[in-house]
Amino acid sequence: MTMKAFQDYYADEFASCYGCGRLNKHGLHIKSYWDGEESVCHFQPKPHHTGGYPGYVYGGLIACLIDCHGAGTASATKSRDSGEEMDIHPPPRFVTASLHVDYLAPTPMDTMLELRGRAIDIKGRKVIVAVTLSANDNVCVKGEVVAVQMPDNFF
Amino acid sequence: MTMKAFQDYYADEFASCYGCGRLNKHGLHIKSYWDGEESVCHFQPKPHHTGGYPGYVYGGLIACLIDCHGAGTASATKSRDSGEEMDIHPPPRFVTASLHVDYLAPTPMDTMLELRGRAIDIKGRKVIVAVTLSANDNVCVKGEVVAVQMPDNFF
Numbered sequence: 001m002t003m004k005a006f007q008d009y010y011a012d013e014f015a016s017c018y019g020c021g022r023l024n025k026h027g028l029h030i031k032s033y034w035d036g037e038e039s040v041c042h043f044q045p046k047p048h049h050t051g052g053y054p055g056y057v058y059g060g061l062i063a064c065l066i067d068c069h070g071a072g073t074a075s076a077t078k079s080r081d082s083g084e085e086m087d088i089h090p091p092p093r094f095v096t097a098s099l100h101v102d103y104l105a106p107t108p109m110d111t112m113l114e115l116r117g118r119a120i121d122i123k124g125r126k127v128i129v130a131v132t133l134s135a136n137d138n139v140c141v142k143g144e145v146v147a148v149q150m151p152d153n154f155f
Numbered sequence: 156m157t158m159k160a161f162q163d164y165y166a167d168e169f170a171s172c173y174g175c176g177r178l179n180k181h182g183l184h185i186k187s188y189w190d191g192e193e194s195v196c197h198f199q200p201k202p203h204h205t206g207g208y209p210g211y212v213y214g215g216l217i218a219c220l221i222d223c224h225g226a227g228t229a230s231a232t233k234s235r236d237s238g239e240e241m242d243i244h245p246p247p248r249f250v251t252a253s254l255h256v257d258y259l260a261p262t263p264m265d266t267m268l269e270l271r272g273r274a275i276d277i278k279g280r281k282v283i284v285a286v287t288l289s290a291n292d293n294v295c296v297k298g299e300v301v302a303v304q305m306p307d308n309f310f
Contacts, residue, residue, distance in 0.1 A: 016205050018213040026203035048181035050171050052226070052248060053305070058173040059251045060219030067215045071207070093207060096214045099256045106250075150208070 005031035070145025074127035160186035225300025
């Protein structure tokens with residue numbers, strides 16, 4: 001695995017995200033890394049991240065994990081494919097155009113969650129990332145993020 | 156609008172949800188009500204709920220709002236259709252089987268968000284709820300929740 005998270009390469013003006021921004025003091029600090037051809041993210045839910053029934057993770061938190069891991073994977077994929085080092089050129093920032101999550105099984109609270117991502121389609125500024133979320137080596141959730149590279153003149 | 160939120164009728168054992176549980180001290184306390192044939196939810200994002208670019212709401216938070224408002228709408232719809240009063244019989248608890256969110260436009264931070272929901276398909280224990288999220292009367296996000304009624308013997 002790479003040592004520094006994708007999200008920690010984002011330019012300061014894009015680093016305030018509640019999900020993954022290093023500059024958001026109250027945020028979740030979701031962090032994604034390369035592990036070979038796949039991106040990986042580990043997250044340990046806090047006790048208050050429970051869903052509607054005790055012992056299982058809130059589905060909305062899972063959507064957050066998939067969102068930020070998916071957008072981060074799109075960003076790092078674009079950097080990698082263009083041959084640019086993220087520590088020299090900050091990776092392009094992507095926004096989520098759509099998010100789809102299939103909850104296949106309840107996700108237990110008391111274990112480290114592992115998300116794995118892979119860009120499955122790249123067309124111009126649009127990258128589609130497929131994500132799985134596993135707990136104890138069981139895939140509990142599958143997701144898909146359609147991420148779009150922000151225009152340079154967004155501000 | 157009804158005076159008590161759908162989520163406040165859930166039985167205690169289903170009221171711990173980070174998104175909408177009245178018993179979760181650290182949660183978002185998302186609350187949904189009837190407004191005629193539609194369900195409505197208002198939510199004021201906190202300053203730390205920002206997305207990857209300043210001034211706009213984090214997409215993962217929006218997914219949380221759609222998730223809990225959708226599941227709550229499924230629950231209240233089932234109660235209403237069965238002719239049961241929620242204050243006498245707690246509404247059946249639904250879990251989210253899948254969630255889809257289309258982010259049509261950036262959602263501004265500095266205003267009250269309004270979500271509106273409607274059950275568009277009911278088949279046995281499955282209810283599909285369509286949700287819109289508006290800010291300043293502009294629809295910024297559309298979502299769909301496939302919610303499934305939890306079995307009585309879940310525990």
